[in-house]
Amino acid sequence: xxxxxxxxxxxxxxxxxxxxxxxxxxxxxxxxxRDLTARQQETETVLEELKLLxxxxxxxxxxxxxxVKQDLMEARTNVTNRLEFIKKDIERLDNQIKGxxxxxLDREREIMKLQKKLxxxxxxxx
Amino acid sequence: xxxxxxxxxAAMQAAARQREADVAALQASVDEVARxxxxxxRLPDKVRHKAMVPFGKQAFFEGELIHxxxxxxxxxxxxxxxxSARQAAEVLARRHARAxxxxxxARQQLGELRARADELAATLSNDEGExxxxxxxxxxxxxxxxxxARGSAAAAAKPAPTHAGGASEGTSREDSSGxAxxxxxxAxxVVAGRDxxxxxxxxxARNGDGRGGGEGKxxxxxxxxxxxRLEELERLEAEAGSEGEDEASDGGGGGGGGGEDEGGVHRxxxxxxSAAAAAxxxxxxGGPGEGGGSDAGVSAPAGAAGHTGAASGxxxxxxxxxxAPVAAPxxxxxxxxxAVPTAALAAEAEGPVAKAKPxxxxxxxxxxxxxxxxxxxxxxxxxxxxRQPGGEAPVAAATGAAGGGSGSGVGASGGGEASSSGRxxxxxxxxxxxxxxxxxxSGAGLQQGPGRALGGPGRQQGGGIRPAMKQGSSxxxxxxxxxxGDRGASAGLAGDGGGGGGGSLRHTxxxxxxxxxxxxxxxxxxxxxxxxxxxLVRERPVDGDGEAxxSGAGGVGTSLSDATNGEVTAAPKxxxxxxxxxxxxx
Numbered sequence: 228x229x230x231x232x233x234x235x236x237x238x239x240x241x242x243x244x245x246x247x248x249x250x251x252x253x254x255x256x257x258x259x260x261r262d263l264t265a266r267q268q269e270t271e272t273v274l275e276e277l278k279l280l281x282x283x284x285x286x287x288x289x290x291x292x293x294x295v296k297q298d299l300m301e302a303r304t305n306v307t308n309r310l311e312f313i314k315k316d317i318e319r320l321d322n323q324i325k326g327x328x329x330x331x332l333d334r335e336r337e338i339m340k341l342q343k344k345l346x347x348x349x350x351x352x353x
Numbered sequence: 354x355x356x357x358x359x360x361x362x363a364a365m366q367a368a369a370r371q372r373e374a375d376v377a378a379l380q381a382s383v384d385e386v387a388r389x390x391x392x393x394x395r396l397p398d399k400v401r402h403k404a405m406v407p408f409g410k411q412a413f414f415e416g417e418l419i420h421x422x423x424x425x426x427x428x429x430x431x432x433x434x435x436x437s438a439r440q441a442a443e444v445l446a447r448r449h450a451r452a453x454x455x456x457x458x459a460r461q462q463l464g465e466l467r468a469r470a471d472e473l474a475a476t477l478s479n480d481e482g483e484x485x486x487x488x489x490x491x492x493x494x495x496x497x498x499x500x501x502a503r504g505s506a507a508a509a510a511k512p513a514p515t516h517a518g519g520a521s522e523g524t525s526r527e528d529s530s531g532x533a534x535x536x537x538x539x540a541x542x543v544v545a546g547r548d549x550x551x552x553x554x555x556x557x558a559r560n561g562d563g564r565g566g567g568e569g570k571x572x573x574x575x576x577x578x579x580x581x582r583l584e585e586l587e588r589l590e591a592e593a594g595s596e597g598e599d600e601a602s603d604g605g606g607g608g609g610g611g612g613e614d615e616g617g618v619h620r621x622x623x624x625x626x627s628a629a630a631a632a633x634x635x636x637x638x639g640g641p642g643e644g645g646g647s648d649a650g651v652s653a654p655a656g657a658a659g660h661t662g663a664a665s666g667x668x669x670x671x672x673x674x675x676x677a678p679v680a681a682p683x684x685x686x687x688x689x690x691x692a693v694p695t696a697a698l699a700a701e702a703e704g705p706v707a708k709a710k711p712x713x714x715x716x717x718x719x720x721x722x723x724x725x726x727x728x729x730x731x732x733x734x735x736x737x738x739x740r741q742p743g744g745e746a747p748v749a750a751a752t753g754a755a756g757g758g759s760g761s762g763v764g765a766s767g768g769g770e771a772s773s774s775g776r777x778x779x780x781x782x783x784x785x786x787x788x789x790x791x792x793x794x795s796g797a798g799l800q801q802g803p804g805r806a807l808g809g810p811g812r813q814q815g816g817g818i819r820p821a822m823k824q825g826s827s828x829x830x831x832x833x834x835x836x837x838g839d840r841g842a843s844a845g846l847a848g849d850g851g852g853g854g855g856g857s858l859r860h861t862x863x864x865x866x867x868x869x870x871x872x873x874x875x876x877x878x879x880x881x882x883x884x885x886x887x888x889l890v891r892e893r894p895v896d897g898d899g900e901a902x903x904s905g906a907g908g909v910g911t912s913l914s915d916a917t918n919g920e921v922t923a924a925p926k927x928x929x930x931x932x933x934x935x936x937x938x939x
Contacts, residue, residue: 269429269430270429270430272428272448272451273430275447276428276434276444276447280434284434284435284436284440285435286428286432286433286434286435287425287432287434287435288432289431289433294433297432302432306432309430
């Protein structure tokens, strides 16, 4: 009984560690996702503004300390592409997050099972 | 647990603070945009604007703003737009709107966070502003007991019903001796199944001499057992919840087992009751094993019978359920017999059994009281009493459902009360035992239990009691536990009284128990249980109890109060008490 106990405890410990690892991973991914989302919003705003401009407006791109005149169309295209990239990145990140979450769920289940076993063993030794 | 809650609360508050910072930042950006907009609006007023132009970090020079209509508006993504002042103003207006929206959303989230944090903080302290005390009982023993009880209950139910049923039925609460013995036998069996507590044996022994009054010695053992039982019962109750019903209805014997089940069922209704029920259940189980004990026997059959009867009747009311289960276990045990007797009295008492969970103890008391005749007879035997409380107490103690014990006792008395209100009443009545003769009616009477003062929090109907296992209520529990011992005795006594005035029964039962044992360990336990069961707050004035006791059927109550006095201060915390008990027992 106690041997089982020990084994169960060790397994539980391992699961708990894995779970924590997943959690850390998840938090990192979450941070990344937050940043990406912010960038996406900004880019959308820019695109919106660009769309509102009439064709004569001058748009400048800031390259270091220099402002380089850019074609409005070109600017629009660039921003649109950027937005696409960002969206794709976010999608990928979402998938990653889902994967980690599901792994976490599995771990949770394992942990619960082990805990039950532990309790059972503890409770039923007698 | 409260630590966890506090940690959670702290985290929530931290999040709220962070959100606050976000809101502040967003608001700042909104203000900035507004400022620039104002400036832009003024620029076209003049061709040249005189200005102090910043030059480097710490210098200015006088200069002019020219070509103010041409602006480079930053769009984001390293893009600048050449625009007129008016166009810039439009862009800024849009920007301002977006910033405002973001700030508003953040503010709303902050409000939500704050609300949640406040809620949590509020729940951390009870309504009265006291700190919520999380009552936790260690499971080990209880679980075992529960399991054992279950098994034994089942087994006991079968055999017990035969024994207990026979015993209880036969004795039908009335016949304490016969029942006691039968119960003892059943209890033995049950006990053996359960914890193998000596209580069973002791119960039996108790029964034998318990009646006679050999209780004193066993009390200690009983106490431990009782506590163990109580815990067990509690657990059982929680788990049995619904099952108890069926069993309870089975009959006294089954009632014992059923009581548990019922208790289980009803348990849900009364947390306290569950505790009590658990105790009784545990006790019931153990009770049957040990319950056989003197009063238990009597009470058990009576209690069981009444219990089951009540249980069935109580099916509806949680209280009864609780009490029933409580009663059942207790009765079943024969220790719960008090419930039975009261049950008999109350018949409905079982209903109160539900309430009896907590009432279980009252049942006991009532049992004692109700048994009046029986109670008296049983009471006469200190052992019996001890058994009752002892039986119950051990059970109750075991289960920590001291309250249950008391509850059952009370329940017994409250048997009549059956109704859920009875549950509440249970507690109350216990205090006073001033409950009207009938158990059911005793609800009101119950409430009066001044002494018992089921403690506001604890008193609350199962829900209140349950969650309120606050200090106060828990105290009641431990008290009940202690009182269980007493209660057992008193319960037995009360049981005898037969549900006479459930409340009063309870009360008197308790009192009686007190009187009987005059401080026997079992008595103490019974008392404790009762107290706990009835949700009486420890602080209830002992005097009140004494008085109530006086009014109690048996008028034995006074002794109870005395007993409780000692107990009152004894159990500061149910948990600790139990733990101690267990440790002591272990």
